[in-house]
Amino acid sequence: MPRSLKPVSALPRTTLTEAAFEQLIAYVVKGTWKAGDRLPPERELCQQFGIARTSLREALKAMELVGMLDSRVGDGTFVCPRSEFLSRPLLWAFTGTDHEELAEIMEARALVEENLAGLAAERASEEEIARIKEAITQMSNAISAGTSILEADMNFHLAVAAAAHNDVLRNAVQLLRNITRQWLKYKVQMPNVAASVLSRHEAIYRAIASRRPSAARRAMRKHLEETQQLVIQVVKKHGGSREPSPYV
Amino acid sequence: MPRSLKPVSALPRTTLTEAAFEQLIAYVVKGTWKAGDRLPPERELCQQFGIARTSLREALKAMELVGMLDSRVGDGTFVCPRSEFLSRPLLWAFTGTDHEELAEIMEARALVEENLAGLAAERASEEEIARIKEAITQMSNAISAGTSILEADMNFHLAVAAAAHNDVLRNAVQLLRNITRQWLKYKVQMPNVAASVLSRHEAIYRAIASRRPSAARRAMRKHLEETQQLVIQVVKKHGGSREPSPYV
DNA sequence: ACGTATTTGTTCGTATGTATC
DNA sequence: GGATACATACGAACAAATACG
Numbered sequence: 001m002p003r004s005l006k007p008v009s010a011l012p013r014t015t016l017t018e019a020a021f022e023q024l025i026a027y028v029v030k031g032t033w034k035a036g037d038r039l040p041p042e043r044e045l046c047q048q049f050g051i052a053r054t055s056l057r058e059a060l061k062a063m064e065l066v067g068m069l070d071s072r073v074g075d076g077t078f079v080c081p082r083s084e085f086l087s088r089p090l091l092w093a094f095t096g097t098d099h100e101e102l103a104e105i106m107e108a109r110a111l112v113e114e115n116l117a118g119l120a121a122e123r124a125s126e127e128e129i130a131r132i133k134e135a136i137t138q139m140s141n142a143i144s145a146g147t148s149i150l151e152a153d154m155n156f157h158l159a160v161a162a163a164a165h166n167d168v169l170r171n172a173v174q175l176l177r178n179i180t181r182q183w184l185k186y187k188v189q190m191p192n193v194a195a196s197v198l199s200r201h202e203a204i205y206r207a208i209a210s211r212r213p214s215a216a217r218r219a220m221r222k223h224l225e226e227t228q229q230l231v232i233q234v235v236k237k238h239g240g241s242r243e244p245s246p247y248v
Numbered sequence: 249m250p251r252s253l254k255p256v257s258a259l260p261r262t263t264l265t266e267a268a269f270e271q272l273i274a275y276v277v278k279g280t281w282k283a284g285d286r287l288p289p290e291r292e293l294c295q296q297f298g299i300a301r302t303s304l305r306e307a308l309k310a311m312e313l314v315g316m317l318d319s320r321v322g323d324g325t326f327v328c329p330r331s332e333f334l335s336r337p338l339l340w341a342f343t344g345t346d347h348e349e350l351a352e353i354m355e356a357r358a359l360v361e362e363n364l365a366g367l368a369a370e371r372a373s374e375e376e377i378a379r380i381k382e383a384i385t386q387m388s389n390a391i392s393a394g395t396s397i398l399e400a401d402m403n404f405h406l407a408v409a410a411a412a413h414n415d416v417l418r419n420a421v422q423l424l425r426n427i428t429r430q431w432l433k434y435k436v437q438m439p440n441v442a443a444s445v446l447s448r449h450e451a452i453y454r455a456i457a458s459r460r461p462s463a464a465r466r467a468m469r470k471h472l473e474e475t476q477q478l479v480i481q482v483v484k485k486h487g488g489s490r491e492p493s494p495y496v
Numbered sequence: 497a498c499g500t501a502t503t504t505g506t507t508c509g510t511a512t513g514t515a516t517c
Numbered sequence: 518g519g520a521t522a523c524a525t526a527c528g529a530a531c532a533a534a535t536a537c538g
Contacts, residue, residue: 015504015505015506016505016506017309017505017506021313041522041523041524042523042524043523051506051507052506052507052508053507053508054302054506054507054508055505055506055507057302057306057524057525058305058306058309059309061265061306061307061309061310062306062309062310062312062313063313064310065265065266065269065306065307065310066310066313066314071523071524071525072514072515072523072524073513073514073515073523073524073525074513074514074515074516074522074523074524075514075515075516075522075523075524076522076523076524077523077524104414104415104416104417105416107414107416107417108414108416108417108420111360111363111417112359112360115359115363166352166355166356167352168352168353168355168356168424169352169355169356169359172356172420176416263524263525263526264525264526265525265526289502289503289504290503290504291503299526299527300526300527300528301527301528302526302527302528303525303526303527305504305505319503319504319505320503320504320534320535321503321504321505321533321534321535322502322503322504322533322534322535322536323502323503323504323534323535323536324502324503324504324535325503325504
C-alpha cells in the first residue's frame with residue numbers, strides 16, 4: 001500500500017468548533033439570521049448544537065472577529081450587516097501595505113469600475129437608472145447643505161455597480177471602496193472637489209441613461225483618473241500614515 | 249455627566265481575545281511568521297501573551313477560519329500561504345447567491361484577466377515573460393505525457409497576472425480561478441480542448457512578448473469566451489450541482 | 497512495529513463585570 | 518437600588534491524534 005499523502009488542508013477535518021462554524025456561517029449567509037437579529041444565548045446555542053460552551057465560544061468569537069457577529073456583554077450576540085464581514089478580512093491582507101499598494105488598489109478599482117460603467121449602460125433597468133440619478137440628487141443636496149458628499153459618492157458608485165448586474169464585481173467594488181474610504185474622505189473635503197465630482201457623475205449618468213457603453217466607460221475612467229491624482233496629493237499631505245482603526 | 253452613547257461598533261472594544269487576534273495578524277502579515285512556519289504550542293503562546301489558553305484559542309480559531317493558520321492535532325499550528333487566506337472570506341460573499349453566480353464569476357474573471365493581459369504587455373519584465381513561456385512548455389509536456397493540464401493552465405494565467413504588476417488584481421484572479429477550479433477541471437478533460445487551450449495561450453504569449461497590449465487583450469478575451477462556453481456545457485452535463493466542499 | 501512524548505481538541509466548574517428591567 | 522441575564526475570563530483535567538525514537 002502506498003503511503004498516503006498528507007493532505008495540506010484535510011477536507012473531512014471535522015472538529016466540533018468547525019462544525020459550529022459551518023452552521024453559523026450558513027445561518028448568517030443564507031439569511032436565516034438577518035442583520036441585526038439577536039442570537040440565542042450561548043448557553044442555549046451550545047445545547048442546540050450539542051457541544052460544550054467553550055467549543056461554541058471559539059466559533060462564536062471567531063465569527064465576531066471576522067465581523068459576522070457582534071456580541072455585547074449583558075446584552076447578547078447580534079448579526080452584523082453584510083458589508084462588515086466582506087471588508088474586514090481583506091483589510092487585514094493589506095495591512096502592512098502602504099504606498100505602492102494604495103496605487104494598486106486604486107488602479108484595480110478604476111479598472112473594474114470602468115468596465116462596470118460600460119456594462120451598466122448595456123444592462124441597467126429604468127429603476128436602476130433612477131437610483132443612480134437619486135445618488136446624484138443626494139450629492140447635489142449635500143453640497144447645497146454644506147455637508148459631506150462621501151455617502152452620496154459611495155451610493156452613486158454602488159448604484160452603477162448594481163446596474164451592471166454582476167454581484168461578484170459589485171462586491172469587489174464595495175470592498176475596494178471601503179478600503180480606500182479613509183483617503184476618499186479627505187479627498188472630498190478639498191476645495192472645489194465636490195462640484196467637480198458632481199459634474200463627472202452627471203456625465204457618467206447621462207452616458208448610462210442614453211445607453212452609450214463606451215461613453216460611459218470613458219467618463220468613468222476620466223473621473224477615476226482624476227480621483228487617483230487627488231488621492232495621491234492627499235496621501236502626501238497626510239503623510240500616508242494609515243489610521244489605526246478603519247473599522248467604523 | 250451625560251449618559252454616554254452606546255457605540256454601534258465600539259472602537260476600543262479591547263477584549264483579550266481581540267488583542268491576541270491583532271497580534272497574530274500582525275505576525276502573519278508582517279512576515280514575522282512566514283508561510284509554512286510552525287507556531288509555538290498553545291500553552292507557550294498563552295504564557296507569552298499573558299492570557300488564558302481559552303482566550304488564545306478563540307483568537308487562533310478565528311485565524312483558522314479566515315485561512316491564515318491551520319492547526320493539526322498532535323502536530324502544531326502552521327501559517328498558511330498568502331493565497332489561501334484571501335479566498336475564504338470572499339467565498340462567504342458568494343454562497344448567498346447561487347443561481348447565476350457561476351456566470352458572474354466567469355464574467356468577472358474574463359474582465360479582469362483581459363485587462364491584466366493588456367497591462368502585462370506593457371509592464372512585463374523579460375524574466376516574467378520567460379515564466380509565461382515556461383507555463384506553456386509545461387502544458388505542452390503535459391499534453392505529450394497525457395496528464396492533466398490543469399496545473400499548467402493555472403500557472404500560465406497566474407504568470408500573466410504577475411506580469412501585470414498589480415498584486416490586488418493578481419490575488420483577485422487567483423481567487424476567482426480557485427472558485428471555478430471545480431468546473432475547469434472537467435473542462436480540460438474534454439477531448440481536443442487541451443490542444444486548443446495551448447494554441448490560445450501561445451497567441452496570448454506572443455502578443456505579450458512583442459509588447460502589443462491591445463492584441464494581448466483581444467487574445468485573452470477570445471480565449472476566455474471560449475472557456476466560458478465550454479464551462480457552460482460542462483455544467484449542463486454534470487447537472488450544475490455544486491460540490492459540497494468549496495473550502496479546498 | 498511499538499510506545500512514549502507532544503500537541504491540539506473538548507469539557508466542566510467557577511468567578512467577575514456589565515447591561516437591562 | 519436590586520434582580521436577572523449575559524458575556525468575559527481563568528484554570529484544570531482528560532481525550533484523541535500525530536510525530537519520533
